[in-house]
Amino acid sequence: MRGGGGRVARVLLDSPLPQLDRLFDYAIPAELRDAAVPGVRVKAPLRTAGRVVDGFIVEVGEAEDSGRPLSELDGVVSAAEVLPARLYALARRVADRAAGSAVDILRLAIPKRQVRVEKQWLSAERATPPRVAEDLLAAAVEFLDAYPGLRERLAEGARVALEAPPCLQAGRPAWTALMASAATSVLASGRSAVIAVPDHRDLDLLHSALRALAPEDAVVRHDASQTGPDRYRGFLRTLEDAPCIVIGNRSAVYAPVSRLGLIGMWDDGDPLFEEPLAPYVHARDAALVRQGIDGADTSEPPALLLSGHTRTTDVERLVAVGWVEEVRASRRYAPNVILSAVTESERPGARIPSSAFRAARDALAEGPVLVQVSRPGYAPTLVCADCRAPARCRHCAGPLHAPARGAVPVCRWCGRSATAWACAACASPRVRLASSGSERTADELGRAFPGVRVIVADGSHPVQRVEDAPALVVATRGAEPLAAGDGYRAVLLLDGDRMLQAPDLRIGEACLRWWSNAAALAAPGAPVHLVGVDGAVARALASWTQPAYARSELQERAPLHMPPVARVARLEGDVAAVDRALATLREDVPGLPEHAVLGPVPIDRQGWPGARALVRFDYARGAAVTASLRASVVAEAVGARSARRGSAKGRAPRNILAVRVDVVDPEL
Template sequence: MPRRVARVLIDSPLPQLDRLFDYAIPDELREQAVPGVRIKAPLRTAGRVVDGYVVEVGDESDGDRALSEIDAVVSAAAVLPERLYTLARRVADRAAGSAVDILRLAIPKRQVRVEKQWLAGERAPAPVVAADSLETARAVLDAYPGLAERIAAGGRIALDAPPRLEGARPAWTSVLAAAAAATLAAGRSAVLAVPDHRDLDLLHAALSALLPDDAVVRHDAGQTGPERYRGFLRTLEDAPCVVVGNRSAVYAPVARPGLLALWDDGDPLLEEPLAPYVHARDAALVRQELADPETGEKPALLLAGHTRSTDVERLVAVGWVEDVPPARRYAPRVVLSAVTESERPGARIPSAAFRAAREGLAEGPVLVQVARPGYSPTLVCADCRAPARCRHCGGPLHAPGRGATPVCGWCGRSATAWTCPACSSPRVRLASSGSERTADELGRAFPGVRVIVADGAHPVREVDARPALVVATRGAEPIAEGGYRAVLLLDGDRMLQAPELRIGESCLRWWSNAAALAAPDAPVHLVGVTGAVARALATWTQASYARAELHERAPLRMPPTARVARLEGDVSAVDRALATLRADVPELAADAVLGPVPIDRQGWPGARALVRFDYARGAAVATSLRASVVSEAVSARSARKGSARSRAPRNMLTARLDIVEPEL
């Protein structure tokens, strides 16, 4: 009689365990051990019982093969359907990572009470989109000719969202909600991913205006464990739904996915900080290529934003993603202004921008965007202009308020009786203005006007239509009722000085998102910035700026014109991995490898190397690097057996693909 065998994925961070293991299913567990369930199984190499998932089940006629038996089935809930495992495996292989690391992002921690209620309850019926809601959604999509047809056909779309407000919400929320409603009305699911909780709340409100509450599943890191697990279990059901959440929402295992949508893919919050560090956009691109096993249909991919990231523009340039422009173009009124020589030395706001703020305050709120929070984030010596540093740890000093004692930004100590180590001067000078100092200065310039500070320490979601000066850091701008009557973008030159590869497109994204909050025909003043970034904002041609950036990076093979992998580890391990890579992928360019260079790894000497390669070589490079990581992990484990405990790091070699900001 053939025996029943399960292929199991072990829940372990060890790279050498990232494969399927065969386990015999004991007779008493034949009915329970089905694909997708959680199980416990013995692991010979560790001598203990570990968690895992059943991926496949089959019969084996070879009864002589020695197999361990599954120890127990944890739950009857099949939390790992085939579609989710296939996605996790594809994404992990592309990033040279482990499938279990992807599943940790996709499958929440088990909640026993919630799971029992779900198993005993009835499944959700297919949601119904009301006729008037569907008509409203189609009217919104009609603003982009051919958009609805491309979504229905499973197309890949780049969309420039309208930079304006519609009532109390940005217009982009209506576009994404309309696309989701049309998809749900066709009997398919939609997955919408946004960067942060503010965007999530806005989009959820737009969806609630079109769809019944039971059709929308919120996927939020701020939810309680039971809430998140309850929403995950809903996505396992056959009835379609709309999932809205942050970056990990792209892995939601919904039935019959018809739409994957990302808002503002250039936002760094969509970059996964956990291994294997897969950007939500890349995970969505992989998922869009996976056809539904039952119908053979592929979901549509919608990449929307006020600006165009270079990653999306590269996909448009190669024809992988199609640009769908609106039937009618709308752009804010952007004014480039600068402080003239005739104005007061050291002035931050030109007279034209100051006048626009005064006129705007006569009608309603005015937005002032600044680079940094706090009062004065940077202090220098008043005499020699040397940076003011803490005498204890060497950290930068900052002023928490007007006339306050300087405080260290690292250790938090107050710098009483500070003297400059270079010239012995006891005086400091405010070298920069944060949100609080800017609010203080504007409060004196506009007496009697409300001043509202919006930053990480003072979160503000909305402001009313009464006159007010709203001083906000980038990304923390609240929405004003009816839109801001004027927008002042300060500290632009300081923002552009950051030593980052993508600082130009980041600044353009910050400024464009702020400009989109302005009322119709309200002036948007960009202060003290010239060049390509300023022209792109003034003419609202962000896609052209992204194309120019790609053109400049191509000769240098900088991302995203090429993929970049980073190898770190023991010096000999890095050398072996690079030699193996050259042998496995001989098509690599002669200058593909940068380094290795020496680094410190927890007090242990190590090395780091960067590898630049074309997208066509991605699968071969990822396979080679992953094999080297596994080989080094196995060798390190064998060397540790029977030897004294070593101070060396446990990971002899680590690989990370698609470095966003490489150390070049």
């Protein structure tokens, strides 16, 4: 068919090639005229590759009189319109902001097709608008009223940051009641809500809180641990007009609900919100983009609620520029945090000061005590007993660790047992335990508190909840179980100095988040001992002024132009490809400061020489910088394809360029 007559479908192809990240026109054959509508899955021929690929129809319009022939659609996969216009607009905007492909975003948003589930949905009746009971709505409103003006701000579609109460309520963390109340009030107004949380434990707690307020059939769970049919069934429910509450992990922010009234995120500083797949968009950034898009297209913009026990520097920057509004509770509650240090009269190097030890002993008479440690296992680190050199594997040079007391050391990298090990520096056959993990700490505390039950909670020993009875709960950061009743009678935060030594730009705010979340599990008035740490992070925890710490972090990073004060893009690829991309960037973005580019520096790319560079740019130049970098990625991909065709062996040179924007912890 030639352009100039008939209807055409503009299709987004499901391809990883960056040069195909655009809409392609296909002629609609007569037999598919009724089925080829926007949003459906289709099969389309890719002439250059000589094969048929999957895709989505984004638009249907009249063919342009260009005189060039158009290929016809090969077929329509199903009648389900799984790509509404609002979802494509979000994917396109998010991908452009991250210099990525829209189809990569859609892979996160649209689950794999389940034929049986889809057929059942197409033949079933659509859901009816849910009704929230008046007494439950009153309970939700009462909880929200603890934050003066919060209900009004949510109804107006404002962007709000607030601190959640660091306590338990009805056996659950109070933040679950806060997020559930906000979602329920939005649902009662006839609009949908989307709440994203870091992991499955938070998701279970939030779901439990919603069961007490909202109708069960109005809650849609979006969880990676679900089966394929369940996840696809929930996705299809979000396409319907009836409002609902979507809860899930990082990809839940893309749920294509209609009449969106609220996007909520709990604990946005958790690294689980960082998407590990291209284009690596943080869930918070996607939520901000979505709130802006939906707010521009309707007279009822959705609200954005960012909540946590701490304040990330990213959110604090938005508060400082006035983009996000801070709402405070009418009654402030702070845990009883005590900074504990080893005194001169105690044994040097003591892990638990006498004050913290006494607090744990007294608290055990009433209920459970939480002990947070930095690492799992028995002895995460081993050193030579004579020269103190790190103990390394003879096969791969990986670090050795002790899986149990008296056990043969094992390599963390290759898993080999280090039998007959000898130090490479001094030839000594003896090793020394250089650190204590969760199991070794439990062993030591079991001897210090004979007759007391000791519970280990870490990645290998998941524990969701402990009884309201005397027990020592040794947990790694983020794996702390809930304590029944009012919470833990005492909390000991160990290994703080070791946590702060991690070579990470955000390690201070990460530690503050770990400690704050653990302190929030304590019973009212229970002592929370932070052991062996002083400085700004410790003072922020003791005074419960996390936003002030975030502001100080922003002030320190501003002269260095480090995130989130500035955005950072990382370029990796062939030396010539990186140089070309940087040269193009300076042409496309005039006025880019000289100090904006760090590098390039040489790197090894699996045996091929390569280069890496960082580009720091302000938010105002973001669109221009990402457009230039994306154009360079496409140009290099097209050049590599041409080189492959011209190569005698059909092998392209290693000049593919990879770009990642908004690097959380940039390293050159």
